[in-house]
Amino acid sequence: MADSADRDRELREALRLAGFGVWRWDTTTNAMEWDARMHALYDLPSGTFGGKPMDAINLMHPEDREGILQQMKQPTELRPAFMEVRVLRADGSVRWLSASSSFVGAAAAGGVFAGVVWDTTERHAMVQSLRANESLLRQAQRLAKLATWTWTADEGTCWSSGMFELYGLQRGPVPTVAEHMALLHPDDRPRVQREYIDALRSNESLARHEFRIIHPDGSVHHLSSMFQMERDEVGKVHSVLGVVQDITLQVMAAQERVELEAQLQQAQRLDALGKLAGGIAHDFNNILLAIGGNAQLALEDCSPDSPLRLNLQEIEKARARASGLVRRILTFARPSAREQQPTAIESVVNEALNLLRAVLPAMIELRPNVQASLPKIMADAGQIHQVVMNLVTNAAQAIGERGGVVHVSVDQVEAESASYIRLTVRDSGPGMDAMTRARMFEPFFTTKGTGGTGLGLAVVHGIVQGHRGTVDVTTEPGVGTSIEVLLPISHASQNADADVARVARPGQRQHVVYVDDEESIVSLVARALKRWNYRVTTFTDPLLALAAIREHPSDFDAVITDLAMPRMTGFELASLIVQLRPELPIVLVSGHLLDEERARAYEAGVRAIALKPNAIEELPHLLDDIFNKEGNGMQQDASRGG
Numbered sequence: 001m002a003d004s005a006d007r008d009r010e011l012r013e014a015l016r017l018a019g020f021g022v023w024r025w026d027t028t029t030n031a032m033e034w035d036a037r038m039h040a041l042y043d044l045p046s047g048t049f050g051g052k053p054m055d056a057i058n059l060m061h062p063e064d065r066e067g068i069l070q071q072m073k074q075p076t077e078l079r080p081a082f083m084e085v086r087v088l089r090a091d092g093s094v095r096w097l098s099a100s101s102s103f104v105g106a107a108a109a110g111g112v113f114a115g116v117v118w119d120t121t122e123r124h125a126m127v128q129s130l131r132a133n134e135s136l137l138r139q140a141q142r143l144a145k146l147a148t149w150t151w152t153a154d155e156g157t158c159w160s161s162g163m164f165e166l167y168g169l170q171r172g173p174v175p176t177v178a179e180h181m182a183l184l185h186p187d188d189r190p191r192v193q194r195e196y197i198d199a200l201r202s203n204e205s206l207a208r209h210e211f212r213i214i215h216p217d218g219s220v221h222h223l224s225s226m227f228q229m230e231r232d233e234v235g236k237v238h239s240v241l242g243v244v245q246d247i248t249l250q251v252m253a254a255q256e257r258v259e260l261e262a263q264l265q266q267a268q269r270l271d272a273l274g275k276l277a278g279g280i281a282h283d284f285n286n287i288l289l290a291i292g293g294n295a296q297l298a299l300e301d302c303s304p305d306s307p308l309r310l311n312l313q314e315i316e317k318a319r320a321r322a323s324g325l326v327r328r329i330l331t332f333a334r335p336s337a338r339e340q341q342p343t344a345i346e347s348v349v350n351e352a353l354n355l356l357r358a359v360l361p362a363m364i365e366l367r368p369n370v371q372a373s374l375p376k377i378m379a380d381a382g383q384i385h386q387v388v389m390n391l392v393t394n395a396a397q398a399i400g401e402r403g404g405v406v407h408v409s410v411d412q413v414e415a416e417s418a419s420y421i422r423l424t425v426r427d428s429g430p431g432m433d434a435m436t437r438a439r440m441f442e443p444f445f446t447t448k449g450t451g452g453t454g455l456g457l458a459v460v461h462g463i464v465q466g467h468r469g470t471v472d473v474t475t476e477p478g479v480g481t482s483i484e485v486l487l488p489i490s491h492a493s494q495n496a497d498a499d500v501a502r503v504a505r506p507g508q509r510q511h512v513v514y515v516d517d518e519e520s521i522v523s524l525v526a527r528a529l530k531r532w533n534y535r536v537t538t539f540t541d542p543l544l545a546l547a548a549i550r551e552h553p554s555d556f557d558a559v560i561t562d563l564a565m566p567r568m569t570g571f572e573l574a575s576l577i578v579q580l581r582p583e584l585p586i587v588l589v590s591g592h593l594l595d596e597e598r599a600r601a602y603e604a605g606v607r608a609i610a611l612k613p614n615a616i617e618e619l620p621h622l623l624d625d626i627f628n629k630e631g632n633g634m635q636q637d638a639s640r641g642g
Contacts, residue, residue, distance in 0.1 A: 019037070019118055022038065023117065027111055027112065028111075043087075043089035059088065060085050060088070061088055063086075082099070096123075098117070098120045099116070138162075145166065145247075146162065147163040147165065149241075163244065166213075166223065168215030168217065181193060185211065192211045205228055205229050206226070206227075208224070208225065210223065211223055223244055223245065226243050226244075282591050286520070289616065292614075293524040293615070295312045296617070297527060298312050299316070300531070319613065323613045340378045343380075343381045343384065344374070344376050345421050346372060349368075351385065352385050356389065364403065367406070368407075371411045374411070374412055377467075378490040379487065380463075380466075383463045383466070386463065388423070391483055404428035406426070407424070408425050420487060421486070422484060424483070425483050426483075430478060467488075469487040469488065470486045472486075504532070504623070505628055509534070509535055510534055511534075512535065512556070514526060514560045515539045515561040515565070516538075517540050517565045518540075529619075542570075545559075549581070553580050557627070558584070563590035564590070570601075574605050585626045589612060593611070
């Protein structure tokens with residue numbers, strides 16, 4: 001008996017030291033006994049427990065009481081041996097208690113339940129904290145589009161739920177190596193497989209690579225994968241921990257940044273080219289003005305049957321072609337210019353086709369059918385040139401290396417009670433499906449892979465809309481594509497031609513000041529003005545011209561000035577002249593003007609504008625309008641048909 005008592009004391013001491021409370025419940029008498037530790041766990045003074053099971057239940061959290069009562073009603077053999085409950089202490093705090101019990105005696109005879117209870121509040125707090133941290137980690141991974149996977153020699157590959165999300169898959173069995181490779185973009189599979197093998201064979205513990213995957217819905221995603229390998233003493237990999245991140249947005253942002261940088265560089269190149277072209281064009285226009293003006297004066301001096309007339313006419317034709325070329329160079333180099341003038345589209349198309357013949361591959365046959373003497377349209381010749389270049393280039397690229405034919409035709413058609421110039425580009429390429437046809441004019445949409453910009457047809461569409469025209473596409477897979485552009489024939493362009501063709505009335509000895517820093521141009525224009533029956537005073541220095549007008553402001557009837565001069569621009573000279581004599585008409589001569597420059601000229605007091613190298617043709621009409629037409633205060637613009 002002594003040994004039994006000693007063992008009992010030792011057991012109770014061990015339970016006390018471990019923090020366990022001991023209880024006993026006699027189901028026959030319904031009496032329950034607690035030791036001192038049980039009282040402490042329930043925050044009761046020692047010896048104050050009521051001694052009934054309900055007394056214990058009433059100390060529990062209200063939400064847990066019903067569950068305990070239901071367990072007590074179960075048959076003895078079905079009652080759980082372990083349970084957890086919350087208790088409400090006197091200070092209002094809640095503690096978690098765990099209980100373990102066993103039944104002593106025969107179930108039929110009633111018997112006794114005995115058990116131990118211990119405080120698990122701190123463990124529950126740790127579990128809750130761990131769960132909260134895990135939840136935050138999952139949220140952070142989801143926001144960062146991160147997921148993890150593991151591989152061990154014993155258990156194989158295990159994916160987190162995030163891995164299935166990254167791959168666009170439903171939760172299920174982890175894909176095999178072959179199934180995983182099938183999810184990768186076909187162009188990336190050989191490289192990724194090679195990188196995996198190289199990583200396993202190397203002595204490195206860390207590996208990283210990027211690849212694309214294709215979701216079941218067909219969308220392409222970019223992934224970055226990093227994994228760490230644990231090796232045994234002989235270097236064999238026995239476990240792997242991997243992290244995968246969806247970097248699609250980052251890749252798209254990087255691509256967009258590269259595109260924006262390329263666009264910026266292109267804009268900077270065009271700006272530099274524009275400045276260079278502007279300077280060259282100014283000098284070249286002066287040369288063309290001298291050539292054309294002298295040829296025109298010589299033509300007027302020739303008799304109708306003079307053998308020199310044909311030569312002079314050829315000089316004038318060459319001057320006109322060179323003038324158009326300079327204008328188009330300026331328009332290409334200065335894309336902000338949107339100058340629409342009466343334009344013979346057949347000459348623009350033929351010029352573009354001549355250039356294309358030199359650059360198209362030999363297997364592409366170009367078949368033009370451009371009608372002559374078509375009505376002119378109000379257009380930006382440089383932009384129409386670009387439309388032809390883009391459409392033919394796109395057609396040639398569609399045909400590809402197998403070779404084929406590109407038909408280009410220009411004619412006049414009637415549609416919806418209006419007249420149009422029709423430009424048609426038809427190829428013998430593979431044609432387009434409905435999806436490609438629907439998106440062909442979208443900016444940056446391309447079927448040409450890495451080399452394509454997706455801008456060619458979008459630019460065409462924008463230019464045609466800017467000219468109040470339309471684009472129609474007919475295509476069939478396996479047959480080819482035909483693109484038809486309709487540009488309206490403007491009555492203004494025909495009226496402008498008629499206005500230029502009319503004979504200007506000669507002057508009535510009005511006194512005209514002409515200012516230009518080029519001696520040859522001053523000499524030419526002076527001779528032309530005198531021939532048109534004007535008195536003329538010339539200056540090669542705008543400051544001297546301004547001094548003469550300031551000294552004798554009423555002696556002059558009009559001023560003609562060049563725009564680009566070393567000591568003072570035409571804008572500045574016009575503004576100062578207006579201050580001296582507001583009603584004095586001023587004509588500005590320039591090689592090329594943007595819309596904002598035209599507005600600035602009129603704000604400075606300019607009455608009319610003439611463009612080089614056609615100034616010799618335009619000036620008599622402008623002076624006729626200024627001196628003889630009613631409403632002399634109206635602004636005239638020979639470059640825009642009056």
